[in-house]
Amino acid sequence: MSKIFFYCLAAKFNKKVNVLFDEIIPDNQYKSFGDFTEVPFNKNYLHLIGQYKRTSNVCQQLANRLRQDYPEYYYRIIALFKNQQTPLKKDYYYFINQPTEKYLTDRYFNLKDCQQHPDLVISEKNTGIKSETKRQFQSKIVENVLAAIDNTETNNIDDAIYSKMLNDAKLFEARLNDTIENDFSQHSNEFLYQRDIAHTNYFEYIFADRDSSYAKKIVADKIVQITESSFDWRSFDTEISKNLKKRPLNLNETPTSVYVCIIPECHYKGYSLSIIDDLDMRLLQISEQPVAINDVLTEIRSVFEPDDLKASLAEFELLIIGRIKLMLQAKIIKAVK
Template identity: 40%
Template sequence: MRIIQSAWACNKPDLLRNNSGWLSPEYNLMSWTLSCLQLKQYYPELVLYCDSAYRKLLIDTLELPYSDVVCNLDILNKYHPQLWALPKIHSYSKQEKPFLHVDGDVFIWKKFEDSLLSSELVTQNKEAATDYYEKIMISLESALNYFPDEIQKERKSSKPILAYNAGIFGGSDISFFKEYTSKAFEFVNKNILNLSKINVSGFNIFFEQYLFYCLARKYNKKVNVLLSETIGDNQYKGFGDFARVPYEKQYLHLLGNYKKNEFVCKQMAARLRQDYPEYYYRIIDLFKKNKVILYHDYYNLESTTKDFLVQRYIRLNHNAVAVEKQEAVKALSFDFKRDLRKEIGNIILNKEQFIDFEIFNSRINSIIKIDFLFISKDYLYARDCFANFYFQYLFEDKSDIYNKKIVRGDDYRIIKSDFNWSSFIEKQKDNKLHESVKLEKSGAGISTLIIPECDQNKFSLTYIDELDLVILEILKTEKTIRELFDALEEYFDTDELFKIPAEFENLIFGRIKLGIHVKSIKAIID
């Protein structure tokens, strides 16, 4: 099967300074790199359709191993830069034999089934409209002067909007794709003068995914999907869960808000570093050489070369404590201070909230000055690199999981407050619409986990409950997971445990996973 990808710089050729919808530009390049390398593991024929900007970056500079490169997308530079589905449509139109287009934010860890690839039409899944799609469509209908007949007929039927997600798109029915792509370009071209009246980015959904659905309906075409579930347009859950690959998940797609999610982006980058360190550090080196600030500012402090970083990473994989924790001289160059007052925003605190926040902030500053003083960024980087392996080590073989050993981490500290400041700050960070965020209070006190970090956050804050505290207390010495479960049984009603053992297991496994995510728990790897 011929696998194709398409990359267009959207008339913004400086890809080191254009985030292309991602949290930061380096994550765009890391996504392309990981997507390409994983596809290449299973499909030798992997073709890139691109413009000259992406050819220079992905092929000439990063040397991604595409089997062929077709640099024909500069022809789209006359179009609006937010018409990001056009390069895909153009690439579909150039196919003369069965193909599968895979987005550059899609990652696979196994081959697609032959029964899927042999289909006339293939997509990721059927998509159902929520109010989000419907509102965009209504705005388009009031502003655009042309709609394909297939869309008009579907709208007149008064049926809910359905579409096919184009994370993967293709098939063997080339004549269908010729007609479909022609109609898609006609849809765009006949509305060029009206683009200023609409949300252009939202338009892409309708001339690519919705039109495909309507045309397939017209001809009563069977569309085979990778995922059988019909998913709401903004309800894609678990599509960025890198902790569960490859042992539980073999397909991820960082669509929509996943690209802006800091945790998901860092997990994706960590996966690239784990599996392809040479390419990961090639990207880091590219930004450093061009003096472009990286989001993960640990590397902005590094003055070393790519080859050194690769070799150091390889050494760290063999020895988790290769970097000593007590490096006072280096530690002095890394400042853990963070302005939490700024992060809570311009909300008006009452007297009780103000006093509690000042105490909370003061305790954190004390921890930074005393407990974090001699922790170097190099030690934290080594810790993070090694932690990437914990999930797969623990959960890949469920038959042996209870014999695996875990222990609490060395670096975290816990403070208590009356209000849940950690959750509040996190919600404020993601509060794009500046809506009112509730500040939760507990009479029993809120426990917050503070972990030093070697990135722009300086330290992380995580709310934990009584069960998390109990688990951390039990894990002050190494325990097998079976020993942890046995120790926890005294905190639960025995009769209830026997009635719902699966729920108890899922609960504790969930807390272990949380601890690994926030680095308060680590695995003992033999």
């Protein structure tokens, strides 16, 4: 409606309208308008329109960028939500007793200033942070799978497939909960939040200067845990909702080998999940120790057929750099400064 009014006013007063982009873009076909990884060195304009507003990852990148560029505004918003007891979708501040704007902003700058501090302690028990509350979140994957089975027509259920899927869900959930309790409990919220602050700047640090970007080093983050399952259970890894209760289980899904990265997070849930494949696993093996991106490209060539590489070298490079960017975004790898 606002666009119609704008057109009417421009026509009424005979005003010429200049546009930022000359090409005509059909509705919901906007590309790269939500790519925060290219800001500010390669993009100066972003606009979360259409599907971008509904994409969780894009919204997270928007929040990260706002926190980096305008921390005072960011924490003013967080403080308003917390003090009015309005739930946050991802609550990174659940353990803070008095989440005032000043406290949150000061905490941000303190953690940002000591990102490279040699005395940073990872162990939870040695941080001296008394206000932290242990996460009580437990995965509800099996519970959600059982709810989905209840919504699946009985005559469509193959007992063998059903048993395999349920057992796989139980094994995955057990490994997930064990990782949260025994591995991730070592990492303080301060340490993880400090990691998040650093990650926002990694894309600009690595890719802003094209002449030197491939000389920059990356490394696999050792705090990330990797497990395998036969199915992708990410869509069931949520609180039970009305929509999920009505959802049937897809019994036509073929079992396969799925690599799942479990990434520790400092929000209440305590983790996020990311699926990777064999190529990503090879990239992680190469980057177990700090390695220049150019050396990664050289090493990973062995995975591909030489003739295929000659015919599509540019596409190969785009593929590998794209995978590196995705794993940076998921906090599976990090830049080495």
